[in-house]
Amino acid sequence: MDKDKLPIESPSVDPAVLEQIRSAVRDLCKRFPGAYWRELDRQKAYPTLFVQAMTEAGYLGVLIPEEFGGSSLGLTVAAAILEEVHAGGGNAAALHAQMYTMGTLLRHGSPEQKRRWLPEIAAGRVRLQAFGVTEPGAGTDTTAIRTTAARSGDVYRINGQKIWTSRAEHSDLMLLLARTASFDPGKKTAGLSVFLVDMREAVGRGMEIRPIRTMLNHATTEVFFDNLEIPAGNRIGEEGRGFRYILDGMNAERILIAAECLGDCRWFVAKARDYACERVVFGRPIGQNQGVQFPIARSYAESEAVRLMVYRAAALYDSGIPCGAEANMAKLLASEASWRAADMCLQTHGGFGFAEEFDVERKFRETRLYQVAPVSTNLILAYLGEHVLGMPRSY
Amino acid sequence: MKVLVAVKRVIDANVKVRVKADNTGVELTNVKMAMNPFDEIGVEEAIRLKEAGKATEVVAVSLGGAPSQETIRTALAMGADRGIHVQTDVELQPLAVAKLLKAVIEKEQPGIVIVGKQAIDDDSNQTGQMLAGLLGWPQATFASKLNIEGEGAEVTREVDGGLETIRIKLPAIITTDLRLNEPRYASLPNIMKAKKKPIEALTPEALGVDPKPRLKTLKVVEPPKRQAGIKVKTVQELVDKLRNDAKVI
Ligand SMILES: Cc1cc2nc3c(=O)[nH]c(=O)nc-3n(C[C@H](O)[C@H](O)[C@H](O)COP(=O)(O)OP(=O)(O)OC[C@H]3O[C@@H](n4cnc5c(N)ncnc54)[C@H](O)[C@@H]3O)c2cc1C
Numbered sequence: 001m002d003k004d005k006l007p008i009e010s011p012s013v014d015p016a017v018l019e020q021i022r023s024a025v026r027d028l029c030k031r032f033p034g035a036y037w038r039e040l041d042r043q044k045a046y047p048t049l050f051v052q053a054m055t056e057a058g059y060l061g062v063l064i065p066e067e068f069g070g071s072s073l074g075l076t077v078a079a080a081i082l083e084e085v086h087a088g089g090g091n092a093a094a095l096h097a098q099m100y101t102m103g104t105l106l107r108h109g110s111p112e113q114k115r116r117w118l119p120e121i122a123a124g125r126v127r128l129q130a131f132g133v134t135e136p137g138a139g140t141d142t143t144a145i146r147t148t149a150a151r152s153g154d155v156y157r158i159n160g161q162k163i164w165t166s167r168a169e170h171s172d173l174m175l176l177l178a179r180t181a182s183f184d185p186g187k188k189t190a191g192l193s194v195f196l197v198d199m200r201e202a203v204g205r206g207m208e209i210r211p212i213r214t215m216l217n218h219a220t221t222e223v224f225f226d227n228l229e230i231p232a233g234n235r236i237g238e239e240g241r242g243f244r245y246i247l248d249g250m251n252a253e254r255i256l257i258a259a260e261c262l263g264d265c266r267w268f269v270a271k272a273r274d275y276a277c278e279r280v281v282f283g284r285p286i287g288q289n290q291g292v293q294f295p296i297a298r299s300y301a302e303s304e305a306v307r308l309m310v311y312r313a314a315a316l317y318d319s320g321i322p323c324g325a326e327a328n329m330a331k332l333l334a335s336e337a338s339w340r341a342a343d344m345c346l347q348t349h350g351g352f353g354f355a356e357e358f359d360v361e362r363k364f365r366e367t368r369l370y371q372v373a374p375v376s377t378n379l380i381l382a383y384l385g386e387h388v389l390g391m392p393r394s395y
Numbered sequence: 396m397k398v399l400v401a402v403k404r405v406i407d408a409n410v411k412v413r414v415k416a417d418n419t420g421v422e423l424t425n426v427k428m429a430m431n432p433f434d435e436i437g438v439e440e441a442i443r444l445k446e447a448g449k450a451t452e453v454v455a456v457s458l459g460g461a462p463s464q465e466t467i468r469t470a471l472a473m474g475a476d477r478g479i480h481v482q483t484d485v486e487l488q489p490l491a492v493a494k495l496l497k498a499v500i501e502k503e504q505p506g507i508v509i510v511g512k513q514a515i516d517d518d519s520n521q522t523g524q525m526l527a528g529l530l531g532w533p534q535a536t537f538a539s540k541l542n543i544e545g546e547g548a549e550v551t552r553e554v555d556g557g558l559e560t561i562r563i564k565l566p567a568i569i570t571t572d573l574r575l576n577e578p579r580y581a582s583l584p585n586i587m588k589a590k591k592k593p594i595e596a597l598t599p600e601a602l603g604v605d606p607k608p609r610l611k612t613l614k615v616v617e618p619p620k621r622q623a624g625i626k627v628k629t630v631q632e633l634v635d636k637l638r639n640d641a642k643v644i
Binding site (some may be wrong): 005014016017019020021023027028029056057058059061071084156 | 429465468469470579580582583584585587589590598
């Protein structure tokens, strides 16, 4: 279909069903109120109960085809689910990766790999939450990674280090990007391959996980590989084409993260509005002062614009229309809007914004991440400038 | 045994209700709606009866305009087997609801009927009682525990003085109280399955019921704003305020 003829809202979902799904997610999230997230944040603990509840309710299988035990629904629905989690004051970082890492297996896995893993993942018996791409020595320049996978008979031997591998301690499988051929400056994206690492077998046998403490509760880690052997049958797709396979999943990732930012925007605006109407200073609600009211109204307008961009990108994705530019722009605009909304919400709350009890400072810290991970703002701008607008390349 | 549950579409409990500028009712445009929480408890109880092997089928009934179908779908997504939608755009008051439900019950012949003790929009707390009266059935209102045993049921009721346990014969009308259970949330696969479950469409005319309102709403206003509290220094001052300002003693 022609891009310009596609309606703004995804034609692939019945709006009434979508609303029902949103409302069911809200019902679930109500059982995990601010106090739940605050306590986890204090202890830097993983939201195991929340992830279990979301898994049992079938949300992690949203994109998995029905034939493998999932719900065969599109990215629009997945985005709405994550948006609601964030709009309810929670955080979906503990579970969102499964939605998009699974896509690499789905699109590029062999029929046998899919039959083996997807039904287990859909049923929640196996967790695929870890995505090992970033390395300390390469950073944003993914093609410069140095973790190697060397074939020897029926196994690959993995050596190297990943950083920021989130949820590694709470996942059974890791989708790993590693070098299977030495770096060729002429073909930078070649020589990389993707593997499914069964971490249940790997810890202590050549793989070590070390948690990194961060300014937000994100369960992120460093992972070290020292001659870890994995079955050759765990390679996904062809050897040397891994970069492409990973790239294919990026649009879904960007759109889902943008949906989380949209949920954050909604939370910040609602929280600020309520507080501005209740808090009385100088004998009147602070929200009666336009200096307080207008930033809230502005954030609301921005979040509505972000909504259009996010669901436009999701609709393109669901219709099989290339959406690299839209997915990236959605993530860019959404992560900036949620950060401005966070700042606005904190300011609206004055001193109370800093008190943990209000959840504002926690959400403020959480939403800041999205301008950096999974891809930083500059890299999106570079993509738009160079690939969409055709300006000279900087790298 | 078949269980029939009534489900009403009401303003979502989390929405701050606003009175319309012309004082004819509350603002409903662009307001989030949801299933009446007491009815959710009813649906949950019905599904639990089925899961425990005490019931064979759960039928969810809603009365009202086209959007009431969404409320039925929610019940189906929770686990009800099929729905009945009595479609009407007339404002429904408790007596009309009781009459319509009676007609549906005579058609469906359920072994037990569960309704909320009240709907959180008009807080009437009348429908279950009227329905039992019209049918000549036993009723157990404000139930916080329900035990089906053979031809009857043992029901614990929340009454002013505490808890009262009664035994009633089935078929009967049960109205739910908050502590009866904690309703489940629908799972994604069940939401998708619910799309395929049947909803039968009926009308008041087809059921031979005239649903016209008998009560006229004169005026709807906001409750008076609460004044800020004050601290009194002495008992004397307190008594004085109660007598002369509040005029309660
Ligand atoms: C909490 C958290 C969780 C994460 N989870 C995961 C995960 O699960 N799996 C995973 O693989 N990774 C994960 N990451 C890694 C994340 O994707 C990277 O941090 C991100 O891609 C940026 O890489 P870097 O930190 O090495 O920054 P660098 O590449 O060092 O960049 C530093 C800064 O320089 C800018 N910059 C770099 N190059 C250019 C350029 N050419 N032009 C303009 N500006 C440039 C960047 O935009 C950035 O602002 C996570 C990170 C965090 C913080």
